[in-house]
Amino acid sequence: MNNNFIRNDAENPGGAEPQKEEKSASPLIEKIQQLGQTNVPQLSADSKIHCLTIVGQIEGHMALPPQNKTTKYEHIIPQLVAIEQNPNIEGLLIILNTVGGDVEAGLAISEMLATLSKPTVSIVLGGGHSIGVPIAVSCTYSFIAETATMTIHPIRLTGLVIGVPATFEYLDKMQERVVSFVTKHSKIPEETFKELMFAKGNLTRDIGTNVIGEEAVKYGLIDEVGGLGHAMKKLNELIELKKDENKGLIQ
Amino acid sequence: MILYTMMPQELIFPYDADAFKNQQTISYQGIPLLVEQTDQQNYQVIRVLSSDPQHFLNDQICPGAKISFSNL
Numbered sequence: 418m419n420n421n422f423i424r425n426d427a428e429n430p431g432g433a434e435p436q437k438e439e440k441s442a443s444p445l446i447e448k449i450q451q452l453g454q455t456n457v458p459q460l461s462a463d464s465k466i467h468c469l470t471i472v473g474q475i476e477g478h479m480a481l482p483p484q485n486k487t488t489k490y491e492h493i494i495p496q497l498v499a500i501e502q503n504p505n506i507e508g509l510l511i512i513l514n515t516v517g518g519d520v521e522a523g524l525a526i527s528e529m530l531a532t533l534s535k536p537t538v539s540i541v542l543g544g545g546h547s548i549g550v551p552i553a554v555s556c557t558y559s560f561i562a563e564t565a566t567m568t569i570h571p572i573r574l575t576g577l578v579i580g581v582p583a584t585f586e587y588l589d590k591m592q593e594r595v596v597s598f599v600t601k602h603s604k605i606p607e608e609t610f611k612e613l614m615f616a617k618g619n620l621t622r623d624i625g626t627n628v629i630g631e632e633a634v635k636y637g638l639i640d641e642v643g644g645l646g647h648a649m650k651k652l653n654e655l656i657e658l659k660k661d662e663n664k665g666l667i668q
Numbered sequence: 669m670i671l672y673t674m675m676p677q678e679l680i681f682p683y684d685a686d687a688f689k690n691q692q693t694i695s696y697q698g699i700p701l702l703v704e705q706t707d708q709q710n711y712q713v714i715r716v717l718s719s720d721p722q723h724f725l726n727d728q729i730c731p732g733a734k735i736s737f738s739n740l
Contacts, residue, residue, distance in 0.1 A: 464720055483685070492700070496719045509719075
């Protein structure tokens with residue numbers, strides 16, 4: 418404590434301290450008025466773990482009306498590229514609370530995450546529905562909050578249907594891509610996943626299944642039930658593991 | 669509130685496109701932000717689009733904070 422105080426003083430010589438006190442009072446009040454909260458303590462400038470929040474709808478080819486909360490594909494992809502390139506970033510945490518969205522945008526994000534050379538951990542909080550499922554499983558390790566849910570259901574198309582057989586075939590192929598991605602990146606067998614996808618009676622007047630927390634782990638879709646603390650611990654473990662691997666390679 | 673109606677949601681809650689007209693994405697000190705122009709001189713931060721968790725602790729750009737045009 419004492420040490421810090423002295424260092425602070427040394428940085429602001431000439432009695433700048435009392436002035437700073439006065440100034441900081443008004444922004445603080447402003448902050449409380451703006452958000453109803455004060456600022457959290459600052460850590461060191463560089464963070465070796467970055468965090469991507471995937472919330473609302475996943476927006477791809479179509480720009481959604483502005484009142485929708487969206488995660489934009491063109492925001493996420495360059496960030497992933499930057500994270501891959503930045504040597505100071507050692508791990509990535511993905512926070513998911515999404516209702517689904519564009520299949521191709523979702524699959525693109527999933528593929529980018531799956532091929533990222535740095536350790537990635539995902540947490541599903543609240544909901545990780547539809548295309549959120551491949552994103553959740555694409556990470557090195559996945560967590561789901563106890564109360565979080567994931568809806569698994571067949572893919573649908575909103576738009577012009579030209580030929581019914583052709584459209585059906587197209588949808589089937591698209592669905593196959595999602596199924597194969599999920600089964601490849603998680604422990605769920607293809608039969609189980611398809612069973613959940615086409616199950617009747619679970620969702621009101623629709624086919625599919627809503628898996629909650631523990632259930633998702635039971636089916637092998639998600640690795641573990643847990644929250645932020647668990648996820649950070651796991652991510653740090655994975656980072657250490659990767660460091661050890663790299664050391665081994667040099668020797 | 670639970671609605672039981674055959675009216676489409678857009679008819680009950682028409683959205684106001686003008687409310688979102690002033691929103692734009694800017695880069696402030698290298699941090700991508702979604703902002704809204706509040707008046708002639710200021711932007712108000714709506715969303716921080718960065719992946720660096722430290723940027724979310726920066727009180728200059730926390731959602732609700734005002735950024736003056738002169739600082740851009």
